[in-house]
Amino acid sequence: MTLSDTTTDTAGPDAADPRARRLRAALGNRVVLPGDDDWDLARMPWNLAVDQRPVAVARPENAEEVVDVVRAAAAAGLRVAPQSTGHAAAALADTGFADTVVISLARLRGVTVDPVARTARVLGGSQWNDVLEAAAPHGLTAPHGSAGDVGVAGYSLSGGLSFYARTHGLAVNFVRAVQIVTADGALVRASAEENRDLFWAVRGGSGAFGVVVSLEMDLLPYADVYAGMLLWDAARASEVARAWATWTTTAPDSATTTLRILNLPPLPELPPFLSGRSVVVIDGAVLGTDEGAAAVLAPLRALAPEIDTFGRIPAAGLVAVHMDPPQPTPAVTGHAVVDELPEDAVAAFLRAGSDPRLFMMELRHVGGAVARPVDAGGAVSAFRGEYICHAVAVVPVPDAAAGAGAAVGAAVALFEPWHIDALALTFVDGGNVDRRGGYGDAAGRLGELKRRFDPGDMFSAAHPVN
Ligand SMILES: Cc1cc2nc3c(=O)[nH]c(=O)nc-3n(C[C@H](O)[C@H](O)[C@H](O)COP(=O)(O)OP(=O)(O)OC[C@H]3O[C@@H](n4cnc5c(N)ncnc54)[C@H](O)[C@@H]3O)c2cc1C
Known part of the structure; x- marks a missing residue:
């Protein structure tokens, strides 16, 4: 998938925009403008479903160049949107890209x-x-x-x-x-x-x-960690989901796991035993000794998974356990936070997961230290709730976007009876969701400080503060 596959409008802002010309005069080739050879590459976010068309993209390579870009944007009367990878490009798109320079930090790594x-x-x-x-x-x-x-x-x-x-x-x-x-x-x-x-x-x-x-x-x-995944055919989803929901009510804080139904497309890059299949997966990590972790997982292993990779691995290997896409992907996502998973909520999860338009329906077990505010913390140090109900649909072609959005919306709506007034901000990716649910009691002070530090609302962000 390339950006051009998802692009529906090739016009974009006018490269002759006088504000863009001011940026070029101030920053030279450190800024990429519409019409430049590398414009499409420079503006492409990780989430390829988002066709972001800012006035310009700046690609600073050090802190001094970031200062130059911010000052040049201010002088040109433009907003500034910092972006590292564009994983949350759909959230940023809620704010829009008009009058905005994206500062790509992709060259500022180390x-x-x-x-x-x-x-x-x-x-x-x-x-x-x-x-x-x-x-x-x-x-x-x-x-x-x-x-x-x-x-x-x-x-x-x-x-x-x-x-x-x-x-x-x-x-x-x-x-x-x-x-x-x-x-x-x-x-x-x-x-x-x-x-x-x-x-x-x-x-x-x-x-x-x-x-x-x-x-x-x-x-x-941690040099190593007890982590992995358990996998069953989706035919076992009901039994596995009910067991996991019950297990999480007493699982210790040392265990952080997710439950997912994955509807995998028939793709050659997938292993043959997964390609085109629907499966149910529990994955995550359990801190502590091998014996202790095995005891915690025993009720889940008793369900005789088809695959069980849990064991001690180098800690750096934990990043691969969830099998997220290794390359930029066009996707639509949505989530709800709930306090409990009664029988009807598990049924809602199973119903959502059976929608073939969803690539993934996931429950992440949170609570524990996630829900405990930290005294010396900042505006966000915790969020309430025990589970994140997270739906993801892939958008292989632009025409699929409406169907994907509808599928995600329908899945999240199923959890409405249990949805609490809390948000996991990193899971908000588009949909014009009101971010104040993610800021909770901090929203008022955060808004005051936004007006103090950024009185002209120069910075455009995936999660606006106002
Ligand atoms: C495949 C996938 C897996 C994910 N897994 C998890 C997970 O396990 N847990 C979880 O909590 N979240 C997860 N997320 C969500 C992810 O944490 C958010 O999308 C996050 O915002 C991505 O940060 P980014 O810098 O990569 O994205 P970007 O889209 O580049 O940035 C998002 C926002 O962060 C701010 N920002 C980024 N860099 C800077 C900077 N240098 N200076 C100032 N502001 C900056 C900006 O406001 C920007 O709009 C996942 C997302 C995807 C797509």
């Missing part, structure tokens, strides 16, 4: 690990694979999510849910400092000691407060 302090300094466009590669030789790992090519800044600063989360909480609480370019074009450090209001705000408010050129974060002291 990680330095301090093995004694067990911390990492991560450049603003780095991806989780970069951190894992740098941390693993020191017997350390990180609170990454289920895909290694997700950006550290975008994920961490909007919460960040890992397979360590029920023990260690959200990734945002691992952030110790950020270096950030603010709306006035200043490069500042924000931490518990410096620019404390900004540090509070960016930990949740993310790209709405500036462009993060690097962040410092704690690492986790």
Whole structure:
């Protein structure tokens, strides 16, 4: 799939736009404009279903160049949207790309690990694979999510849910400092000691407060982890889903798992035993000893899965357990957060998962440390709820977008009776969902700080603050 497969409109903003010309004059070839040879490549996000057409895309290679771009955009009267990978491009598209320069941080990658302090300094466009590669030789790992090519800044600063989360909480609480370019074009450090209001705000408010050129974060002291997946044919979905739902009510915080129904297309790149099949999968990690983890998983293993890969693996291998797509993919997603999974909610999950238009219907077990606010945390340090009900449809061609959106909407609506007023911000990807549910009680102070640090609303973000 290439971007041109999904593109329906080739006109785009006018390269002769005087604001674009001002940017070119200020930044030269560090900015890509409509009509440039590499325009389509530069504007392509990870989520290929999103045809983003900003006024320009800037590709800075260091912090000073980020400062230059922010100042040039301000002088040209343009908004600025930081983007590392475009995994959340559909969320950003809710805000729109008019009058906006996308700052792609894709060239600002690199990680330095301090093995004694067990911390990492991560450049603003780095991806989780970069951190894992740098941390693993020191017997350390990180609170990454289920895909290694997700950006550290975008994920961490909007919460960040890992397979360590029920023990260690959200990734945002691992952030110790950020270096950030603010709306006035200043490069500042924000931490518990410096620019404390900004540090509070960016930990949740993310790209709405500036462009993060690097962040410092704690690492986790695990060289290896007990992790893997259990797989059954979808014919067993009812039995497995009911067992998992019951099991999660007493599972210890050391276990963070998901339950999914996957409707896999008949693709040659899939192993033959999976291609074209519907399967039910439980995956995740259980912290502790092999014996302890095996005891925790015993009730699930008693269901005799067709495949059981759970065992001790190098911690860096955890990023592959969920089998997320390894390349940019066009997709539509939606989610609801619920407190409980009574029999009818399990039935709703099974019904949603049987819709062949959905690639995946997932329940992520949260709660535990995910739901416990952290005293020294920022605007987002936890979210309420026990399960995320997450629907994903792939959009192979643009004409499939409406059907995919309808399928995701219908799946999420099935959970309406149990849906609580909470959101996992990193799981909000489009659909004009009101982000205030993700900010909870912090929304008021966050809005005040947005008006203080970005009075002209210069920064456009996947999760707007207002
Ligand atoms: C395949 C897949 C798997 C995923 N797995 C998980 C998971 O396991 N757990 C989970 O919690 N989430 C998961 N997500 C969601 C993911 O965490 C969010 O989409 C997140 O926003 C992606 O961050 P990004 O930087 O890669 O995306 P981008 O789209 O590049 O950025 C998203 C937003 O983050 C902000 N941002 C990014 N970089 C910067 C920066 N340097 N400075 C300032 N702001 C910045 C901006 O506001 C931007 O709009 C997954 C998403 C996908 C598509």
